[in-house]
Amino acid sequence: MFVVKKLLIALSALAVFTACGGGDGEKKEEIKADTTATEPQSTELSDNPDYQKGLAIASKLDCFTCHKIDEKNIGPAWRDVANKYAAMDTAIDYLSKKIIHGGAGVWGEVPMAAHPNLSEDDAKTLAKYVLLLKK
Numbered sequence: 001m002f003v004v005k006k007l008l009i010a011l012s013a014l015a016v017f018t019a020c021g022g023g024d025g026e027k028k029e030e031i032k033a034d035t036t037a038t039e040p041q042s043t044e045l046s047d048n049p050d051y052q053k054g055l056a057i058a059s060k061l062d063c064f065t066c067h068k069i070d071e072k073n074i075g076p077a078w079r080d081v082a083n084k085y086a087a088m089d090t091a092i093d094y095l096s097k098k099i100i101h102g103g104a105g106v107w108g109e110v111p112m113a114a115h116p117n118l119s120e121d122d123a124k125t126l127a128k129y130v131l132l133l134k135k
Contacts, residue, residue, distance in 0.1 A: 054127075058129065092124050098112060
């Protein structure tokens with residue numbers, strides 16, 4: 001009876017480890033497939049000076065605390081923002097003002113923090129960076 005219990009515990013542990021490990025493998029494959037599918041666009045983006053400058057600005061600020069590129073975090077995914085505003089003629093001005101002054105209510109109840117010390121030029125560069133993420 002003791003051997004059977006040990007066997008059941010070992011099989012249960014193996015099932016748990018396999019289930020956990022299997023999920024990670026699937027995610028890695030999905031990420032790899034997704035990265036491969038967007039690789040040419042990524043290369044083109046990384047060569048764009050607005051992309052490079054915007055990424056540098058975002059990295060120095062607290063932007064990545066609340067935003068991710070492809071998924072909602074505290075704030076909206078930047079790709080969703082880009083898809084919503086890219087066709088708007090005044091998108092760069094609108095988004096740069098939101099970046100400097102903050103805002104609330106457009107993407108939910110959590111307010112976006114204001115960045116009053118950011119220059120208008122840097123805010124516009126950051127807005128251009130976000131808009132470049134449109135799919």
